[in-house]
Structure formats: structure tokens, C-alpha cells
Amino acid sequence: MSALLWALVAVPLGTGASLGCAGRRVGRVAPAVGVAAALVTLGLAVAAAVVRPVAGAPLFAGVRAGLAVDGLSGVLVVTVAAVTTAVLVFSAGDFGRDENRGRFFGLMLLFAGAMLVTVTATTLPPLLMAWEVMGATSWALIGYWWRQPHRVRAADTAFLTTRAADLGLYLAAGAALAGGTGSLELDALATTRSPWLQVVAAGVVVAALGKSAQLPFSFWLSGAMQGPSPVSALLHSAAMVAAGAYLLLRLNPLAAATAWALPLVAWVGALTALLLGVVAVAQSDLKQLLAASTCAQVGFMVLAAGAEGVAGGTAQLVAHAAVKAGLFLAAGAWLTTLGTARLSALRGAAHEYPLVGAAFAVGALALAGLPPLSLWATKDQVLAAALVRGPALYAVGLAAAAVSAVYSMKALWYVLRRPLPADAAAGDADHRRGARRVPRAMRPPLVVLALGAAVLGVLALPGVSDALRSAVGAPGEPEPHAWESALSGGLALAAAGLTWWWGPVRGLSLPWPADWLHLERAVHAVVVRPVVALAGALAAFDDRVLDAGVRRVARGVLMAARWAGRCDDRVVDGAVRQVARGGLVAARWSGRADDSGVDGAVRAVAAGTRRLGLLARRPQTGLLHQYYVQAALGLAFLALFLLLVG
Structure with a gap:
């Protein structure tokens, strides 16, 4: 296995x-x-x-x-x-x-x-x-497309934002080790000792919210639209943003072990679903609208995790994956054929390309939460869990569901209107030139994903939902009542109908949330600029204090070395030279003393020895009678000496 x-x-x-x-x-x-x-x-x-x-x-x-x-x-x-x-x-x-x-x-x-x-x-x-x-x-x-700087900047923003939030997982791992979870098993994180349990939960929540582009991290998903459409389709549906929601669903026991994590997660998800839904309504670019809607729809999954609706959140994740992948691929098909993602330039695109338009329509209606399509049923399961947590949370979630119908119908209103503008073929400066036809390989995925968007609501049907609850280990989760399903479905139909009748041109292009609630500017003002300013101050401190101090010490050491060199030249070397001169004088005096004293004494001894030798040679004449006289005289002197001494 x-x-x-x-x-x-x-x-x-x-x-x-x-x-x-x-x-x-x-x-x-x-x-x-x-x-x-x-x-x-x-x-x-x-x-x-x-x-x-x-x-x-x-x-x-x-x-x-x-x-x-x-x-x-x-x-x-x-x-x-x-x-x-x-x-x-x-x-x-x-x-x-x-x-x-x-x-x-x-x-x-x-x-x-x-x-x-x-x-x-x-x-x-x-x-x-x-x-x-x-x-x-x-x-x-x-x-x-790294040769275009604005795409690279968008990638950097997405990476750095999620990377900053990802540090929470490392913090959680360290706290788990400190709190006694030596094996680092995910199922054992809920048993971490306090106060480390709070740190583990906080790290996991931050990492999950950052990866899922929830408030206040949502802005990075706007820049992520600079990538190719297939990347957006995978990133927004089954990977990346879904990873954070999955982590919160998986580690629901960890959040439940604290007093604060579940309410925080639930309210962040609900507010993201509502506020980013409003952001989606204000967009004039189809990919930006879909990106903001991803934040909003993932907000329902996060809301489910905070309300302990694991089965409902899982069903929402699966259905949303099919819906959003199909919508992004349809947008990519239009980007390939028409070279634009502007809603005004896509007017009538569904009539120009019927297959793409039909797939997009099914996905948009499902995204709007209209019955009996998939997200209507799965969203009701999430709202049922929210209602158990409190009416305020349920009301915010219900309002977010109504807003989802507005931005979905806004996108559909444009692509279904006739005629196709003449300037659509020109495309946008930010996108590639259109190819004017949909390649055959791009068509089957659109059909399959549209079918999934339509039928995956079966996950919320009584028999299937019971099996799903049993599979994810949450058999006691609440089922939505009939009045809840009727209320959410009726509200979605009303919002969709009003949007279609009123029309986006009459006021659905709101100016204030169009820049994604100015979150990126707020981050720059609250985080980036202070950090850059602090870094500049530290750099100035390093240059003016630390480096200046080091340079002053270096200059002082250099001056001391020069002074020491001068002292060495003038004093030490002078003393050495004086000693050397004194030694030379002493050597010369010693040499003179040696010549006049020792050598003279040696020469005197040698001369005396030479004289004695000469004197000693005189009696040695070789004549026997002279030797006899010398012996007699010697004996006489000896006898006289003995007589005198004795």
C-alpha cells in the first residue's frame, strides 16, 4: 500500500x-x-x-x-x-x-x-x-513571463506576502517541540502543553490565512493574475489557496483546543467572504473579478472550519474547485482568442464562442449560488454550521452569499450582451494578442468542469452528505433546514435578478473597493515603509556610529603605529646605535688593551725564556773538565748552604 x-x-x-x-x-x-x-x-x-x-x-x-x-x-x-x-x-x-x-x-x-x-x-x-x-x-x-517587469513584481508580492505568513508554520513546529510533541504528528498538535498550545494554534492560523488570501493578506491574489490563465485556474481552485482552507479543516481539533482560534477563524472567513465579494463587484477586469471571488468563496471554507463544519467546508472546497477552474479556463480561452480580459471588451463573447460561453454561464450561475447548482447546496451546509455558532455570523455569511450572486451576474451580463465590440480584437496592452479561435484541446476541459460545477451539489444531498461526514470524521455536523435552503436560494435569485435588470453600467462599478480595499497600500504604509525606514535608520547608525567608530579606532591605531615608528627610529634605533657605537669603542679599547697588555706580557715572558735558554746553553761547552769544575762548584755552594742553614 x-x-x-x-x-x-x-x-x-x-x-x-x-x-x-x-x-x-x-x-x-x-x-x-x-x-x-x-x-x-x-x-x-x-x-x-x-x-x-x-x-x-x-x-x-x-x-x-x-x-x-x-x-x-x-x-x-x-x-x-x-x-x-x-x-x-x-x-x-x-x-x-x-x-x-x-x-x-x-x-x-x-x-x-x-x-x-x-x-x-x-x-x-x-x-x-x-x-x-x-x-x-x-x-x-x-x-x-519574466521579461515583463510588472509580472515579476506581482510574483514577488505574492511570494513575499505568503512567505511572511508561512513563518507561522515554523513557529508552530518549534512550539510543538517545546510543548512536548516530539514526533510532530499533526493529530498530536492539539495535545501540546500550554502555553505552547496557543503558539502552535496562532502559527497555523496565520500560515493558513496567508496561503488562502484571507484578510488581511488578500491583496496578493490580485497580482497573481499576471500569470497565465491555466496557472490562475489551478492556483485558485485546487492548489495554493485551497491549501490554507484544507489545513484549517484538517487541524480543526487544534483550533478547538483553544478558546480563541475557532471564533477568530470563523469571523475572518465571514468578513473575507463579504468584503472581498464587494471587491469583486467593483472590478472591471474579468480575471480580477474572479480573483476577488476566490478570496470570497474560500472565505466560506474558512468560515466552515471556524464553525466546525468540516464536511460542509470540504464539500464547498470540492465544488468551488470545479467552478473556479472552469471559469478561469473560459477566461483564458477568451484571452487567447480575443486578447483581452476587460469586461467591456468581452461584451458578447459568449455569442462569438458558444461552447466557451455555455461553460462560463454554468460556472457563473453556480458561483452565484443559484439552486439547484453545486455551490448553492454546499454553501447551505456552511451556513448551517455558522447558524449554530450564532445569528450574527449566519447573517454575515448570508449577506456574502447574496453578494456572490451580484458579482457572478455582473460577469455573465457582459459576456451575454450583444454585440461584440470592434475594439475587442485589439486586445489589452497587458495581455497577448488574441488568436481569434479556440484550439480543440481547450474545449473538453471546459465541458467536464462545467458538468462538475452543475452536479457536485450532490455532496450536500442527505445520503451523500452523511457518507461525506462519516469519511471526514464529523458525523454530528448540522444539516441545513428547508427554510435555510429556501432563504439562501431565494436571496441569491433576488440578487441575481436585480443585478441583471439593473445592469452593471448603472452603478455596480464601485470606485472605493476597486483597489482591493487599499490593503496593499495599507501594508506598505503600516509595514513596508516603517520597516524600510527602520532599515535606513539602522544603516545610518551603522555608517555614522559603528563604522565611524571602527574607522576612528583604525585611524587611531594607524597614528599610534606611526608614532611608534617614529619613536623606534628616534629612540630605540638611536639607543641601539649608541650601544653599537659603545660596543665598537669597547672593542677597539679592548683590542688596544690586548695589544699593549696581554700581548706585551706574553712577549716579555717569551724574551726572558729566550734569554734564560741562551744563558743555559753557555755552560754546555762539551768539555769534560769544565763540567767537573761546574759540579764541584755546585757541591761547594750546596754544602755552604747547608752549613749556613743548619
């Missing part, structure tokens, strides 16, 4: 890495290889959801890298694999002539593989690794 799970994550990751490294050398076969890998991954995902394998490997001392497919992750792996397959099939038509398609398909498979590891991880280390890979590949995909 473990081999099945390893293969599930190895196929997209290995194939993606190979395509990405090969680059242009595999450009021709990259689409076919990418789609084949996605299809194999989908088959493995379905098998894993049925078999539910478990795998693990030692990583550090006492820490394992664990992966498993259970009820919740089983639903997610199939969703991720299915959406990835649809997006890559669409990309085969959209990137058929791109010279860098090997890099594109490689990054997309790596992106999807990282999401699969995220949803199957049972310990924090593999979750952190996949979290990092997902962030890095999303940065590369958003900035795919």
Missing part, C-alpha cells in the same frame, strides 16, 4: 522536475508528457482514495516523514488530480507553440505534486517541505 502512496506523489514531482530541468529540449513532447503524468496521477489518486494507504520514512532522530490517505485527504487528492488533469489538457492547446512549454508543464506538475504532499502529510516536516515547494513554484508560475 505504501508503494501506491509514494507513487502518487512521485509521479507528478519526478515528471515535473524532469521537464523543468530539460527545458526547451523537451518542448515538443512536454504537453503530451505532462498530460500523461496527470492522467496517471489521477488514476493513482482514485486508487489511493479507495485503498487509503499509509507510508512513512525516518527523517530526523525521533521524527518521521508520514503520509496517509484518509477520508478527508482522499477527497482532496482526487480533486487536485482531476483539476490538474483538466488544466494541463487545456494548457496543451494554450501553450502549443510556447518555446518554454517544457518549463511550464514541469512547474505545473511540481505545483500539483506539492499540493498532493500537503493534503496527505501526517507530520509537520513533509507538510513544511511541500508548503515551501508550493510557494516557490507559484512564484515561478506567476512570473512565468
Whole structure:
């Protein structure tokens, strides 16, 4: 069984890495290889959801890298694999002539593989690794057209914003180790000792909200629209933003173990759903409208996690993945054919391209929450859980549901109106020139995703919803009452009807939320500018105080060295020279003393010795009678001496 799970994550990751490294050398076969890998991954995902394998490997001392497919992750792996397959099939038509398609398909498979590891991880280390890979590949995909600076800036903003929030996971891992969860098992995080439990929960919540583009991190998703449309389709549906919602659903027991996490998560999700829905209403660009709607719809998933509606949040995640992937691919098809994403330039696009228009219409109606389509049913499950938490939370969620009908119908109003403007063919300066036709490879994914957007509401039907609750381990979650479903459906129909009758041209282009609530400016004012100012002050302090002090010390040392050198020249060297002179004088005096004293004494002794020798040689005449006289005289002197002494 473990081999099945390893293969599930190895196929997209290995194939993606190979395509990405090969680059242009595999450009021709990259689409076919990418789609084949996605299809194999989908088959493995379905098998894993049925078999539910478990795998693990030692990583550090006492820490394992664990992966498993259970009820919740089983639903997610199939969703991720299915959406990835649809997006890559669409990309085969959209990137058929791109010279860098090997890099594109490689990054997309790596992106999807990282999401699969995220949803199957049972310990924090593999979750952190996949979290990092997902962030890095999303940065590369958003900035795919890296020769255009504004796209690179958007990728940097998305990466840095999510990266700052991701630090919460590292904080949570450290707190879990400090609080006694040495194995770093996700299921054991709720048993962390206090006060570390609060730190773990805070880190997880921050990381999840940042990844899911919830308030106050929502603004990064606006810039993420600078990437190719298939990237937006995958990023907004089954990967990246869905990862944060999944993490909150998975770690619901951890949030429940604290007194503050669940209410905070629920209210952040509800307010994001409402306020970012208003932002979506104010947009004049289709991709920006869909991006803001992603924040709003993911807000319902976050609301479900905070209201302990795990099954409802899971159903919302799956249905939204199909809806949003289809909508972004339809927008990408129009971007390819017409070269524009401006709503005013897309007027009548559904009539020009009926298949794309039909798929978009189904997705937009589902996004509006109109019965009996998917998001109407799944959203009611979320609102039922919110009602248990309190009427105020339910009211905000219901208002957000009504707003979703407004921005969905606004987009649909434009694409269904006739005629197609003459300036649409010119395209936008920010997008590629249109190709004026929809490639055949791009059509099947639109049909499949539209079908999913229509029928995935079955997840909320009584029999299926019971099975889903049992699978995710939440059998006691509330079911929506008939009046709740009727109220939300009627409210959505009323909002949609008024929007269609009133028309976007009469006031739905609101100026104040169009800039995404000025969140990015607020972050620049509250965070970026103070940090840059602090960095400048620290740099000035470093230059004017620390470096200046070091330079002064260096100058002082140099002056001391020069003074010491002068002292050495004038005093030490002078003393040495004086000593040397004195030694030379002493040596000379010693030499003179040696010549006049010692040598003179030696010469005197030698002269005396020479004289004595000469005197001693005189008696040695060789005549015997002289030797006799000398002996007699010697004996006489000796006798005389003895007589005198004695």
C-alpha cells in the first residue's frame, strides 16, 4: 500500500522536475508528457482514495516523514488530480507553440505534486517541505513571463506576502517541540502543553490565512493574475489557496483546543467572504473579478472550519474547485482568442464562442449560488454550521452569499450582451494578442468542469452528505433546514435578478473597493515603509556610529603605529646605535688593551725564556773538565748552604 502512496506523489514531482530541468529540449513532447503524468496521477489518486494507504520514512532522530490517505485527504487528492488533469489538457492547446512549454508543464506538475504532499502529510516536516515547494513554484508560475517587469513584481508580492505568513508554520513546529510533541504528528498538535498550545494554534492560523488570501493578506491574489490563465485556474481552485482552507479543516481539533482560534477563524472567513465579494463587484477586469471571488468563496471554507463544519467546508472546497477552474479556463480561452480580459471588451463573447460561453454561464450561475447548482447546496451546509455558532455570523455569511450572486451576474451580463465590440480584437496592452479561435484541446476541459460545477451539489444531498461526514470524521455536523435552503436560494435569485435588470453600467462599478480595499497600500504604509525606514535608520547608525567608530579606532591605531615608528627610529634605533657605537669603542679599547697588555706580557715572558735558554746553553761547552769544575762548584755552594742553614 505504501508503494501506491509514494507513487502518487512521485509521479507528478519526478515528471515535473524532469521537464523543468530539460527545458526547451523537451518542448515538443512536454504537453503530451505532462498530460500523461496527470492522467496517471489521477488514476493513482482514485486508487489511493479507495485503498487509503499509509507510508512513512525516518527523517530526523525521533521524527518521521508520514503520509496517509484518509477520508478527508482522499477527497482532496482526487480533486487536485482531476483539476490538474483538466488544466494541463487545456494548457496543451494554450501553450502549443510556447518555446518554454517544457518549463511550464514541469512547474505545473511540481505545483500539483506539492499540493498532493500537503493534503496527505501526517507530520509537520513533509507538510513544511511541500508548503515551501508550493510557494516557490507559484512564484515561478506567476512570473512565468519574466521579461515583463510588472509580472515579476506581482510574483514577488505574492511570494513575499505568503512567505511572511508561512513563518507561522515554523513557529508552530518549534512550539510543538517545546510543548512536548516530539514526533510532530499533526493529530498530536492539539495535545501540546500550554502555553505552547496557543503558539502552535496562532502559527497555523496565520500560515493558513496567508496561503488562502484571507484578510488581511488578500491583496496578493490580485497580482497573481499576471500569470497565465491555466496557472490562475489551478492556483485558485485546487492548489495554493485551497491549501490554507484544507489545513484549517484538517487541524480543526487544534483550533478547538483553544478558546480563541475557532471564533477568530470563523469571523475572518465571514468578513473575507463579504468584503472581498464587494471587491469583486467593483472590478472591471474579468480575471480580477474572479480573483476577488476566490478570496470570497474560500472565505466560506474558512468560515466552515471556524464553525466546525468540516464536511460542509470540504464539500464547498470540492465544488468551488470545479467552478473556479472552469471559469478561469473560459477566461483564458477568451484571452487567447480575443486578447483581452476587460469586461467591456468581452461584451458578447459568449455569442462569438458558444461552447466557451455555455461553460462560463454554468460556472457563473453556480458561483452565484443559484439552486439547484453545486455551490448553492454546499454553501447551505456552511451556513448551517455558522447558524449554530450564532445569528450574527449566519447573517454575515448570508449577506456574502447574496453578494456572490451580484458579482457572478455582473460577469455573465457582459459576456451575454450583444454585440461584440470592434475594439475587442485589439486586445489589452497587458495581455497577448488574441488568436481569434479556440484550439480543440481547450474545449473538453471546459465541458467536464462545467458538468462538475452543475452536479457536485450532490455532496450536500442527505445520503451523500452523511457518507461525506462519516469519511471526514464529523458525523454530528448540522444539516441545513428547508427554510435555510429556501432563504439562501431565494436571496441569491433576488440578487441575481436585480443585478441583471439593473445592469452593471448603472452603478455596480464601485470606485472605493476597486483597489482591493487599499490593503496593499495599507501594508506598505503600516509595514513596508516603517520597516524600510527602520532599515535606513539602522544603516545610518551603522555608517555614522559603528563604522565611524571602527574607522576612528583604525585611524587611531594607524597614528599610534606611526608614532611608534617614529619613536623606534628616534629612540630605540638611536639607543641601539649608541650601544653599537659603545660596543665598537669597547672593542677597539679592548683590542688596544690586548695589544699593549696581554700581548706585551706574553712577549716579555717569551724574551726572558729566550734569554734564560741562551744563558743555559753557555755552560754546555762539551768539555769534560769544565763540567767537573761546574759540579764541584755546585757541591761547594750546596754544602755552604747547608752549613749556613743548619
